[in-house]
Amino acid sequence: MNVLEYLKKASEHKKSSLIGAEMRIAIVSNFTDDILEKIFVGMCLTENIQPDIFRVPFKQYLFQLQDSTSALAKHKAQATFVFFDVNPYLESEFTSDLNHIDEIIADLERFATASAGSVILHTIALPTSLQHGRLFREHPLQAAINRYNSAIKKLAEKSSNVFIIETERLVAAMGESKARDMRGLYAFGQPFSHEYLLRVAQEWMAYVRSLAGKIRKCIVVDLDNTLWGGIVGEVGPLEIKLGPDYPGNAYREFQRVLLDYYNHGIILAANSRNNAADVDEVFEKNPYMILKKSHFAAFLTNWKTKPENLRTIAEDLNIGLDSIVFLDDDPVNRDMVKTQLPEVLVPDFSLPPEEYARTLLDLDAFHTLKMTTEDKERGKMYAAERERKVAEKETQNPEEYIKTLNIKMDFSCNDIALIPRLAQLTQKTNQFNLTTCRSTEAELTEWIKNGALIYAGDIKDKFGPYGITVMAAIKPTSKTEADLAIFLMSCRVFGRNIEFDFMKKILADLKERGFKKLTTHFIPTAKNAPSKEFLKTAGFKEVERKNSGEVVCEINVKS
Numbered sequence: 001m002n003v004l005e006y007l008k009k010a011s012e013h014k015k016s017s018l019i020g021a022e023m024r025i026a027i028v029s030n031f032t033d034d035i036l037e038k039i040f041v042g043m044c045l046t047e048n049i050q051p052d053i054f055r056v057p058f059k060q061y062l063f064q065l066q067d068s069t070s071a072l073a074k075h076k077a078q079a080t081f082v083f084f085d086v087n088p089y090l091e092s093e094f095t096s097d098l099n100h101i102d103e104i105i106a107d108l109e110r111f112a113t114a115s116a117g118s119v120i121l122h123t124i125a126l127p128t129s130l131q132h133g134r135l136f137r138e139h140p141l142q143a144a145i146n147r148y149n150s151a152i153k154k155l156a157e158k159s160s161n162v163f164i165i166e167t168e169r170l171v172a173a174m175g176e177s178k179a180r181d182m183r184g185l186y187a188f189g190q191p192f193s194h195e196y197l198l199r200v201a202q203e204w205m206a207y208v209r210s211l212a213g214k215i216r217k218c219i220v221v222d223l224d225n226t227l228w229g230g231i232v233g234e235v236g237p238l239e240i241k242l243g244p245d246y247p248g249n250a251y252r253e254f255q256r257v258l259l260d261y262y263n264h265g266i267i268l269a270a271n272s273r274n275n276a277a278d279v280d281e282v283f284e285k286n287p288y289m290i291l292k293k294s295h296f297a298a299f300l301t302n303w304k305t306k307p308e309n310l311r312t313i314a315e316d317l318n319i320g321l322d323s324i325v326f327l328d329d330d331p332v333n334r335d336m337v338k339t340q341l342p343e344v345l346v347p348d349f350s351l352p353p354e355e356y357a358r359t360l361l362d363l364d365a366f367h368t369l370k371m372t373t374e375d376k377e378r379g380k381m382y383a384a385e386r387e388r389k390v391a392e393k394e395t396q397n398p399e400e401y402i403k404t405l406n407i408k409m410d411f412s413c414n415d416i417a418l419i420p421r422l423a424q425l426t427q428k429t430n431q432f433n434l435t436t437c438r439s440t441e442a443e444l445t446e447w448i449k450n451g452a453l454i455y456a457g458d459i460k461d462k463f464g465p466y467g468i469t470v471m472a473a474i475k476p477t478s479k480t481e482a483d484l485a486i487f488l489m490s491c492r493v494f495g496r497n498i499e500f501d502f503m504k505k506i507l508a509d510l511k512e513r514g515f516k517k518l519t520t521h522f523i524p525t526a527k528n529a530p531s532k533e534f535l536k537t538a539g540f541k542e543v544e545r546k547n548s549g550e551v552v553c554e555i556n557v558k559s
Contacts, residue, residue: 003194006042006201013041022050023212024117026077028061030084030092032189039194040201047205049212058189065107068114078211078440080115081204082108083122083167085191086145089182098144105151112155112162116443118369120207121156123149125167125176160420161442163207163369170199206367211438213427216345216365218319219261220310222328223272223279223301227255227291229353233274237281241353242288250353255290257357262295265375266366267317267382269298271309271326276301297382306333307340316389317382318491320430320527325365368428370441372421374467381492384464391463402496409498410458411505414448418456421468425488430527432499433488434520434535437473444473451476452485455509457502459493469493470502474510474518482510484520487531494530503538510557519543522551 001009023044027037037055044051054075056064064072072080084104086094093100112119124145156162171179179196192200209215224231228251229241241248262268268291272279279301283293293299298316300309306328314321322343328334334346345365349356368375388405395401412418419441426439439447448454457470469490476482489499510518522535536542540553 001042001046003039003198006039006046006198007035009042009045010038013045022052023079023208024052024075024077025054025208026072026075026080027053027055028064028072028080028082029056030059030061030094031191032058033083035190035194036083036192036197036200039197040204043201043205044208047209047214049208049214051208062103062107065104065111073111073114076117077115078117078438079204079207080111080117080119081122081207082119083200084124086124086141087127087180087185087191090185090191094144095141098140101144101148105148105155108152109155112159115161116440116446118161118163118207118211118440118442119159120163120165120204121152122165122167123152125171160370160445161440165203170196170203174199202364206364207369209365210367210369210427211440213430213436213438215323215368215428216325217265217323217428218267218269218297218313218317218325219258219360220269220271220298220313220324220326221258222306222330222333223270223274223282225329226327226349226356227251227258227270228282228286228289232278232282237278237285240282240286242286244288247353248288250356252288252290254353254356254360257360259290259295261360261366262291262379263376264366264371265368265378267297267319267378268295269313269317270296270300271306271313271328272301273303273306274301294383295379297379297386306337310337310341310344317385318431318494325363327360368424370420370424372424374421374469375424377465377467381464381466385492387463388461398495405461405463405496407459407461407496407498409501409505410460411502412456412458413509414454415456416445416448418468419444419454422454422456422471425468425471425490426486429488429490430525431491431529432494432531432534433486433525433528434484434531435486435523436525436528437486439473439486447473447475453482453509453513455502455506457498457505459496459498466490466493470498472502472506474506476515477519480514480516482515482518484518487520487534489531499534500538507555507557515557517554518557519552519554522553524549 027033037053041051054071056072064070126142126145153164156164174196179192181191181193184190221227229247232240242251258268283289298313300312310324310326314324321341325345326337327349329349331350337344338346347359347363351359392401423439423441423444426437444454453474455472456468458468459466469492471488472484473486474482475485522532535553540555542551542553544552
């Protein structure tokens, strides 16, 4: 979509009947940013996210950041975007008083410390005109900007809820002459072109998707003319285009990028209309293959349609179709997937192979706020899952199969070291999630300070670790009663009865602490049907059913 389409979408915001995830967002800037806000609102609505936005009034950012009772503080934003522009073309408080930057740094640190949400700070882009690169290189303004950028990066290093957007990277991608709007700067206090604001809004959306749990986590790739050049069934495993010379080197570098994604926690899967034996020969015999079959969590080579195989992959991996990105050079296959499976993201891959790697790297669908140990090991964990499925097929009795896994759980409560992973679970888990409550590290830490109990389960079996894949958050409401605010489990451990063992451990711990009753809610969404029957099976009794579909349940802790 373009700028005008997003602006039109934003104009429908008040009257929109779109039902989606509401998210509180704040925007702090020192320029006229109404167009940026509207583009951003249009993007949110397009992705079924209802934004509740507070935009700091023009030139009031100091007051709003400093005052703990300001409208900004009261908004309690889940994401606050701070975007200051300092340029040498127009005098401002930043250029007339360089100490102003130091004041802002102190204000941002206080605000971030007090905020339970994520605070996303833009660096200030240095001027890129020729004279500022030569004659004015030692100008105090440049030193002040460098000081600001260095300070906020240090703040991000020590604060789990602070993140950095490299503004210079966004400017460089477009070029300053296209990013700047000089007439807008002087006439309206709006220094940027609409196209550049579109880029900024796209960057913001990557963070919003992470917080809303709308993260793509699996790349499903075609093989012939996508992972390598040529059709292996026609030319054989050693004659496909893959190697040190063009175009083979382009396919090889594309594989290298896929491997980088794998090492950053993205699941890989293959979906190819092909002879399985021919494909196996490529992986076994071609010396230029970077990816190995062990890197793929699912590997389907058959003569079924691409949509059929994608449904199978999603089912086998226990992920939603909206978690998948499908890469295929064939426009017919891409169109078929777009038509039959609109939840799947299907980028345009009608490209020369030298554009494959760059196109994949330009996708902003995989952003996660923080990389955890589980992310780094996810590929290996899914490889182990393939071994489990082979063993499961060899066992006729599902209950006997679960017993043979020898599942172990490391159960913990309020372990601060686990907070990054637990916050990530709340942001990513959609299917087995009773309330779909999204939380940040700062919020979970604040809950613990206020008396909440945050439980985690680190799971492993004879095939290897699953990692921290089950969690719960309980808020005491009195000395003897508590509310189960979060209960969720990763799709990786579906069908292992782990959720029931985890709940038993929680109830036992609550009993020791003197609690007598635990209340919770099941809030239905389009994705969490797999958790619908859990409470009843676990012994909870329904006490209220609301018109929205929300179900209130409770259990006697001592029963």
